[in-house]
Amino acid sequence: MVTGWIELLLQGVLLGGLYALFGVGLSLVFGVMRLVNIAHGDLIVLMAYVGLLLTDKLGLGPFTALLVLIPLSCAFGFALQAALFERILNAGPLAPLLVAFGLAVVIQNSLLVGFGADSQKLTAGGIEVASLSLGSGIDVGVLPLLTFAIAVITIGALQLLVYRSSFGRLLRAVSDDRQAADLLGVNTRTIYRIAMAISMGVTAIAAIMMAMRANFAPSSGPTQLIFAFEAVVIGGLGNLWGTLAGGIILGVAQIAGAQIDAAWQVLFGHLAFLGLLAVRPNGLLQRMAPE
Amino acid sequence: MTGPQGTPLLSIEGLSLWYGAVQALWHIDLRIDEGECVAVIGANGAGKSSLVNAIAGVGRPRSGRIRLAGLDIESLQPSRVSALGIAIVPERRRLFPSLSIEENILVGAQVGRPGPWTLKKIYDLFPELVPIRSLGGHLVSGGQQQMAAIARALMANPRLLLCDEISLGLAPIIVARFYSMFPALRASGISILVVEQETRRALGACDRFYCLLDGKVSLSGRPLEVTEDAVNQSYFGIG
Numbered sequence: 001m002v003t004g005w006i007e008l009l010l011q012g013v014l015l016g017g018l019y020a021l022f023g024v025g026l027s028l029v030f031g032v033m034r035l036v037n038i039a040h041g042d043l044i045v046l047m048a049y050v051g052l053l054l055t056d057k058l059g060l061g062p063f064t065a066l067l068v069l070i071p072l073s074c075a076f077g078f079a080l081q082a083a084l085f086e087r088i089l090n091a092g093p094l095a096p097l098l099v100a101f102g103l104a105v106v107i108q109n110s111l112l113v114g115f116g117a118d119s120q121k122l123t124a125g126g127i128e129v130a131s132l133s134l135g136s137g138i139d140v141g142v143l144p145l146l147t148f149a150i151a152v153i154t155i156g157a158l159q160l161l162v163y164r165s166s167f168g169r170l171l172r173a174v175s176d177d178r179q180a181a182d183l184l185g186v187n188t189r190t191i192y193r194i195a196m197a198i199s200m201g202v203t204a205i206a207a208i209m210m211a212m213r214a215n216f217a218p219s220s221g222p223t224q225l226i227f228a229f230e231a232v233v234i235g236g237l238g239n240l241w242g243t244l245a246g247g248i249i250l251g252v253a254q255i256a257g258a259q260i261d262a263a264w265q266v267l268f269g270h271l272a273f274l275g276l277l278a279v280r281p282n283g284l285l286q287r288m289a290p291e
Numbered sequence: 292m293t294g295p296q297g298t299p300l301l302s303i304e305g306l307s308l309w310y311g312a313v314q315a316l317w318h319i320d321l322r323i324d325e326g327e328c329v330a331v332i333g334a335n336g337a338g339k340s341s342l343v344n345a346i347a348g349v350g351r352p353r354s355g356r357i358r359l360a361g362l363d364i365e366s367l368q369p370s371r372v373s374a375l376g377i378a379i380v381p382e383r384r385r386l387f388p389s390l391s392i393e394e395n396i397l398v399g400a401q402v403g404r405p406g407p408w409t410l411k412k413i414y415d416l417f418p419e420l421v422p423i424r425s426l427g428g429h430l431v432s433g434g435q436q437q438m439a440a441i442a443r444a445l446m447a448n449p450r451l452l453l454c455d456e457i458s459l460g461l462a463p464i465i466v467a468r469f470y471s472m473f474p475a476l477r478a479s480g481i482s483i484l485v486v487e488q489e490t491r492r493a494l495g496a497c498d499r500f501y502c503l504l505d506g507k508v509s510l511s512g513r514p515l516e517v518t519e520d521a522v523n524q525s526y527f528g529i530g
Contacts, residue, residue, distance in 0.1 A: 166397070173387040173398050180385035182349050185373020185402050185447065287389070 003137045010140050012255035016231075016248030017148030018213065021206035022224055023231035023243040024155060025199040031238045032175045032195040035085060035096050039104040041225025043200065046107050047073050047207035048216050052120055062124045062212055069204040077200025081193045089192075104221060111218035119220075122211035147209045151247070154202060155240050161198075162240070171195060223266075230273040236283025245284055249276065298361045300325045300482050301346070301377075301451055306355035306365075308341050308506075315341040317507045319355070323451065328473055328483040330493040330514075333503030334526060339486045340382060342503070343455050346484075347379055348372040359451070373402045376450035380457055382486075384440040386428030392439050393424040399446030406448025407479065413442045416472070434465040441469065445476075452476065455486045470496045490522060504528045 026040045037043075047069060054065035084103065088095040130142040162168040174181045174191045181188050210216065210224070230250050235242025250269045257268020276284070301323040308316040316338050323329045333339050344350035346357060348369035357365040359375050367375075378399065386395050396413060414421050417438040423431050428439065437457060444452055458466040473483055473496055487493035494500055494514040502510040502525045510517065510525035 166401070169390060169394050169397060170401055172389050172394075176387040176389050177385060179349070180381060180387070181398075182369045183344075183347050183379050183381050183385070184398060184443065185370045185378075186398065187368070187370040 007138050007140070008255050008259065009252060010138070011144065012252030013248050014140065014144035014148045015251030015255060016244065016246075017144070017151035017251075018206070018209055018247070019227045019231040019250050020151045020244040020247035021147070021154065021202065021209060022228035023235070023247060024158060024240055025202040025206065026225075026228045027232045027237065027240065027243050028158070028195060028202070029199045030232075032171055033085075033089075033178075033192050036100065037199075038097065038100045038225060039107060039221075040203070040228055041223065042104045042107040042221030043203050044207045044210065044224050044228075045216055045218065045221045046111065047200075047204050048122070048211040049111055049115060049120070051204075051208050051211055052115075052122055055122060062122055062127075062208055066205065066208045069208060070201050073200040073204035073207075074197040077203075078193045078197040080200070081196035085196070086189060086192065108218050108221060115218060117217060117219070119215035119217040120211075121215050122208065124212045128212050143209075143212055147213070150205060150209065151244060154205060155244055158198075158202070159240050167194070227269070230269065233283055234273060234276050236285040236287065238287035239283070239285040242283060242285035249284075299323060299358075300327070300360055301484070302356075302358045303346075304356045304358075306342075306345060306357065307353055308338075308345055308350065309353050310341075315506050316345070317505075319503075319506075319508055321501055321508070323482055323484055326477055326480070326482055327499065328477060328485065328497040330485045330487060330490075330497040330500040331503060332487055332490045332493055332500060332522075332526065335488065337503040338506040339488075339503055340455070341506070343379065343382075343453060343486055346372075346377060346453060370402075373447060374404065376404060376448075377453060378402070378444035378447040378449035378451070379453045380437075380440045380444045380455060382455040383459065384433075384436045386436050386439055386443075388427060388429040390428055391425045392420060392428060392431065392435070395428050395439050396420075396442045396446055399443035402447040404448040408445045408448050410446075413445065416445075417442060433461055437461060437465070437469070449481060451482045451484060453484045453486070456488065457485070458487060458489050458492065466492060490526065494522070502526055 022044060026037060029035050029037050050072065051065050051069050054060050054068055055062060060068065084099060085096060088099055124143070128143045131139045132142055132145060133139050162171055170186055170191055174186060174188050178188050227250065231247040232243050233246065234249050235244065235246030249272060253272030254265045254269040258265035299322045303319055303321040306316055306319040307314065319342065331339055331342060341350060348364065348367050348371070356363060359377065362375065364372050364375060387398065390398070396410065419435065420438055420442065423435060428436065457469055470492055477483065485493050485497055497514065499513055500511065501508050502522065504525055505528065509528070510521060
């Protein structure tokens with residue numbers, strides 16, 4: 001009985017790793033350019049389909065496909081910023097929201113035309129059903145464990161980039177005060193393009209991990225977006241480790257809900273989100289700043 | 292003193308600038324020679340900030356020319372203008388609050404211009420920044436913030452340092468210290484444009500001045516050659 005509960009808790013925690021991967025890309029773009037990218041979930045699904053093409057058509061394994069997909073996705077993000085979001089940068093708060101919404105609609109419908117409404121899954125050659133025994137009768141899935149480890153490594157790397165590198169310094173400066181950064185000669189447009197590219201790189205990772213774990217369809221985007229949002233907001237905006245904590249809370253709540261009834265899984269996540277928001281409106285952790 | 296071919300370091304000719312239907316600057320002519328310190332004085336709303344923004348490349352001029360050492364810069368991006376050697380100490384400092392003091396200073400270096408300024412030289416100039424280097428930009432005093440803002444501009448190794456209202460809200464003793472650094476900076480080859488509401492000190496430190504009133508140059512010359520009455524009249528537009 002106890003081992004059963006521990007196993008469920010672990011499942012929830014590991015699921016949180018996936019939600020954190022969903023969230024950090026969203027969080028980065030919001031943090032740097034105050035862009036609420038409501039197409040984020042659809043971009044995850046889009047990259048999952050590109051991953052599907054790479055594995056099905058080119059016969060790559062899922063992790064080889066990921067190595068190809070990351071640079072592709074980064075380039076796509078860079079181009080997306082340069083061709084689309086950059087044009088409405090100074091057009092007030094509503095325009096970027098509408099453009100992102102439009103992008104979401106375009107992605108969903110293009111996927112529907114290209115791939116049909118059927119749900120798909122990335123086959124990973126057995127890793128998705130493999131499990132690991134931790135002793136005392138506790139088993140965990142290899143894929144969730146791997147996803148969690150990748151989430152921790154990704155967030156750690158982003159943390160180093162943002163808080164320890166000279167590029168991260170400019171990223172934070174632009175995030176604080178874009179006009180002042182402009183005045184000082186920081187090329188803010190390039191910073192934004194690179195930020196979107198990094199966000200899309202993380203999105204590629206999230207996409208492959210999601211596509212191996214669960215079925216996805218052209219209409220799956222908005223659900224992923226909500227999970228990403230909840231992970232970011234629970235953890236506290238502008239705090240990357242907070243997003244991991246938020247993802248874990250969301251994951252644990254969902255697994256707990258699923259025990260009562262499978263239909264309650266998503267609802268329990270939302271309830272945990274609302275409950276935490278009522279207690280801590282600014283999220284669990286504070287925005288990182290110098291001491 | 293002029294440049295090699297008698298080219299001024301900065302020359303502005305017939306600069307006019309609009310914000311929508313409102314004209315902020317009217318046919319401004321302004322010149323800064325190599326090694327000079329020039330003041331632009333004027334009351335609130337006289338057009339000083341518009342002029343600074345136009346030189347920096349944010350706020351596009353609608354007509355007129357801005358040249359740096361003979362090179363047209365009025366249509367360049369701010370990052371290009373900085374790379375060519377114009378560094379700004381912005382009005383109200385504009386330190387980045389989530390960066391430490393040292394990180395703020397290092398942002399200036401991203402311009403990538405070669406030159407003499409290093410963190411070590413900055414800390415020799417402003418030793419009081421050393422103990423607070425890892426504090427957040429918003430946690431230190433106004434004077435310390437201003438030091439960091441000046442340090443940030445110097446790290447860009449500028450040819451022209453544009454100081455926008457560096458005395459705003461600061462104790463006279465700190466302001467005096469900033470102005471007392473000017474001769475050494477000029478000796479190192481940096482020309483200075485001081486934009487100030489507070490005229491007395493700016494006029495005392497600079498070779499020439501321009502007074503702005505309602506977006507137009509109302510008076511210009513050498514501080515010793517004009518009377519206080521003439522300055523007051525062209526500053527306030529009365530008398």
